[in-house]
Amino acid sequence: MILAIKLAFRNLMGAGLRTWLNVLVLSFSYVVIIWLNGIMKGWDYQAKNDMTHYEIGGGQYWHGLYDPYDPFTLSESHAPIPTEFKNEIENGEMMPLLIAQGSIFPEGRMLPISIKGIPKDQTILKIPTQKLDTLTDAIPAVIGSMMANSSRLEEGERVTIRWRDANGTFDAAEIVIAGIFSSNVPGAEANQVYVSLKQLQEMMLLPGHATILTFADEKAQRSEVDGWVLKPKSELTRQVDEMIKTKSYGQTILYGILLLLAMLAIFDTQILSIFRRQKEIGTYVALGYTRKEVVMLFTVEGTMHAILAALLATAYGMPFLLWQAKVGWTMPVDTSQFGMAIAPTLYPIYTIGLVATxxxxxxxxxxxxxxxxxxxxxxxxxxxxxxxxxx
Amino acid sequence: MEIIEIKNLIKKFPVGKGEFVALRGIDLNIGKGEFAGLIGPSGSGKSTLLNIIGSLDSPSDGTVNVLGKSVGALSTREAAQLRKSSLGFIFQSYNLLQVHTVYENVEFPLLLLKYDAEKRKKMVMDALEWVGLTDKVKSKPPQLSGGECQRVAIARAMVKRPSIVLADEPTANLDAKNSHNILQTMENLNKELKTTFLFATHDEKVINYLHRKIFLLDGKVEKDELIRSN
Known part of the structure; x- marks a missing residue:
């Protein structure tokens, strides 16, 4: 085997340009596959990280009737905060959230929104809720940048908000945009207006009620609570997993095409080698090789393209991949309208497993x-x- | 001492639905240290006989014993082992490994025998000295003349000190001067190392050097002429 490697290396070096063209194509496959996979891993990490920080925390309890895809359930999906969570809420390890439907009227247009009541002093999510603690004659509200863009609202602007309380009565007030945050998470930003929990409970005539209970520690053992459904973080991020899985399938086709091109070059070279090097093959046999050993030599020779390509890919690919990990890849289009948690710049993450695989x-x-x-x-x-x- | 013993050798090749008989009952013995040649026109069966002796091909019938081993009964691995350890080949078109240097070409049989680097180096340099090519170790075959290439092929065949060297039309691509140089080199090696040389040729220049001339015609030994014994 060592002899086959030695001879294969000599033969490949001797073949000159033909070898290096194949090696270059193969090395390109290495770099592209690792980079694209790194981007996927980076996106996965970023999406889950941003969702954790801006939307789901370490997991949630949902009111039994709450369905985020059915706004008509919102008027019923709330209940008094269970007493067993009192301590956790007081310690800041859990945070109640009340959700109601409403509308705002920026520049005279009506925009349907979800009004989220969130404790001003919470620290579980990175939403700047401390800005809700503003003394003003209007209701202080915080919105995400996606919402700010779509409604063209800026910090300090006032806008009318209308909602329907627990008795079904329409009411309206004025809110002032006390802060705008950016999270890359559509679920936390698109058509969402955050006001203080107490404020919304008063507006809805639902004191002590909540729709969602977000907790900080995802690892703590949690039991089911009557009327509430436990949603662990893995379940809440499942959509991201599925989306990335779907994207990965698409990428696999791309890898397949890339590999196919590289393999065509190798296959072609092998066929050509066997066609052109018949005398050489005969000579190997005459000098004492068995035909099987010659097959092994040619196989090692072909396979060595992949080894050389890995070395070449390390030479030019490593600086590129490291540079990408540092500066990231900025999406060429506005990602805020994608409807998924995707940052404008994705930072690829490479693992030893990814490179080795x-x-x-x-x-x-x-x-x-x-x-x-x-x-x-x-x-x-x-x-x-x-x-x-x-x- | 006979190192090649051939008895009633028959070799047939399939041609279409029929067959072509290339060797028709050859009986022949070659002793150690002989400088002999199979002489005959194209199609007389000399290359076929050489290939069978070299265990590159097998007999259809009869027996061929080379160094005490029956060629027809050898497995692929055993045949390869015989070639690797005891036989050297010289071809008409040199059959050098084009991308390897002169040194690497001559070293190749020793790599197969798994000799250590130091021993290999000494043996390669000795072989290159025999053929007068010590100044060309780093050259590659495309940079050499035909005569030089054939001298590299001789060095490659001789480097492992084989018992038998089989040379198929070794001078066919060479001019008269180079042919004589090559043949003189081989004759000297035959004298010095007692290596058996068996040629397949119809070249007069080679025939004049042979110590034993075995004439083949239509797959049969027509005449076996000993010119001088070793």
Whole structure:
């Protein structure tokens, strides 16, 4: 085997440009596959991280009737905060959230919104709720940048808000935008207006009620509470997982095409080698190789393209990948309208597992593609091969 | 002492639905240290016989014993082992590994025998000295003349000190001067190392050097002429 590696290396170096063209194409596959996978991992991390910080915390309890996809359930999906959570809420380890439907009228347009009542002093989410603690004749409210963009509202602006209280009576007031935050999480920003929990409870005539209870510690063991549904973080981020899985399938096709192109080059080279190097094959046999050993030599030679490509990819790919991890990849379009938690700039994350898997897949695929045409050698007649006679 | 013993050797090749008989009952013995040649026109069966002796091909019938081993009964691995350890080949078109240097080409058989680097280096340099190519160690075959290439091929065949060297039309691509140089080199090696040389040729220049001339015609030994014994 060592001899085969040694000879294969000599042969590859001797083949010159042909070798390096194949190696270049293969190395490109390495870099692109690792980079795209890194972007996916980075996106996954960023999406879950942002969701944790701006929307779901360490997990949630939802009121039994709450369905985020059915706004008509909102008027019923609230209940008094269960007493067993009193301590956790007082310690700041849990945060009640009341959700109501309403409308605002920026520039005379009516915009349906969700009004979220959130404790001013909460620290579980990164929403700047301390800005709700503002003394003003209007109701202080905080909105996300996506909402600010769509409603063209700016900090300090006032706008009329209308809602329907627990008795079904419409009421209206004026809110002032006390703060605008940016989270990359559509669920936390799009058409969401945050006011203080107490304020919303008063507005809705629902003192002590909540729709969602968000807790900080995702690892703590939690039991079911009557009338409330436990939503662990893994369940709340499942959508992200599924979305990334779907994207990954699409990417796999891209990898497949990239690998196919690289493998075509290797396959072609192997076929050409066997066609052109018949005399050489015969010579190896005459000098004492068995045909199987020659098959092995040609397979190692083909596979070595993948090894050289990994080295070349390290030489030019590593600086590129590290640079990308530092500066990130800025999406060429506005991502705020994508409806998913995606930052304008994604920072790829590379793991040893990712690099090792990519190298293993490419090397094994190259070995198989190199072996397939080389099998022909095993059927060659060495005396014909020595004469360079086509077989 | 006979190192090649051939008895009633028959070799047939399938041609279409029929078959072509290339060797028709060859009986032949070659002793250690002989400088012999199979002489005959194209199609007489000399290359076929050489290939069978070299265990690159197998007999259809009859027996061929090379160094006490029956070629027809050898497995692929055993045949490869025989070639690797005891046989050297010289071809008409040199068959050098084009991307390897002269040194690497000559070193190749020793790599197969798994000799250590130091021993390899000494043996390669000795072989290159025999053929007068010590100044070309780093050259590659495309940079060499035909004569030089054939000398590299001789060095490669001789480097492992094989018992038998099989040379198939070794001078066919060479001019008269180079042919004589090559043949003189081989004759000297035969004298010095007692290596058996068996040629397949129809080149007069080679024939004049042979110590034993075995004439083949239509797959049969027509005449076996000993010119001088070693």
């Amino acid at each position: 990519t190298v293993a897949i490419i090397t094994i695929t190259t070995a198989i593609v190199s072996y397939m045409p080389s099998r022909k050698i095993a059927k060659m007649n060495p005396t014909e091969a020595l004469r360079g006679k086509l077989q």
